[in-house]
Amino acid sequence: MKAARFALLASLLLGAPAIHPAQAQMDPGWDAKREAELQALDKVTARITILKLQLNQPITFGTLRITVRACNARPPEEVADAAAWLEVQDTRNDSGGKPVFQGWMFANAPGIAMLEHPVYDLRVLECR
Numbered sequence: 001m002k003a004a005r006f007a008l009l010a011s012l013l014l015g016a017p018a019i020h021p022a023q024a025q026m027d028p029g030w031d032a033k034r035e036a037e038l039q040a041l042d043k044v045t046a047r048i049t050i051l052k053l054q055l056n057q058p059i060t061f062g063t064l065r066i067t068v069r070a071c072n073a074r075p076p077e078e079v080a081d082a083a084a085w086l087e088v089q090d091t092r093n094d095s096g097g098k099p100v101f102q103g104w105m106f107a108n109a110p111g112i113a114m115l116e117h118p119v120y121d122l123r124v125l126e127c128r
Contacts, residue, residue, distance in 0.1 A: 030072035033127035036084045038066070041121040050125070063092040064100070064120055071127035082107040082127040088115060 038051045040061045051066070053059055058067040070085040083106050089097025101115045105124045115122045 029074065029078065030083065031075055033071045033073050033082075035128045036068040036071040036082075037125040037128065038068075038084075039123045039125050040064075040066075041123075043119055043121060060091075062120055063090050064117075064122075065089045065091055065097050066122070073127040080108075080126075082124050084124045084127060086122070086124075088122065090117070 034055055036053045036055075038053065040049045040051050041047070042049075042062060049061065051059060051061060053066065053068045055068055055071065058065050060066075065088070067087045068084050069087060072083050074081045083104050085104050086101060087099070088101040090100045091097045100117055101122075103113050105113050105122070107124045107126060110123050
C-alpha cells in the first residue's frame with residue numbers, strides 16, 4: 001500500500017509521466033469514491049469556495065473548467081487522506097479550454113502536484 005503511493009509520489013517528483021486513472025491498478029489501501037470535495041481560491045478577491053464534484057461531471061469556477069476522473073480515500077482505520085485525478089482547463093481565451101493541469105492531487109501533500117495558475121488555486125479536501 002505505502003509502496004504504491006511512494007512510487008506514484010516519486011514519479012511525480014522525478015517528472016515521470018502521470019498514470020491516468022483508467023490505466024492504474026487500484027491500490028488495495030485506497031477506496032474508490034464517487035464525489036470529490038475541493039477548495040478553490042480566487043487569488044484576486046481572496047474568496048475561498050468549497051466545490052463538490054461528481055466523477056466525470058465538469059463544473060466551472062471562474063474561467064476554469066474542472067473535471068474529476070477518479071477520487072480515492074483511505075479506509076477509516078488508516079490515516080485520513082484523499083487523492084483525486086483532476087483535469088483542469090482555462091477557458092479565458094479559448095472557449096474549448098486550454099489544459100492547465102492534469103494529474104493526481106493529494107489532500108495530505110498538496111505541494112507535490114498543484115495547479116500553477118496566476119488567478120486560481122485548487123486543493124483536494126476529501127473524497128466521499
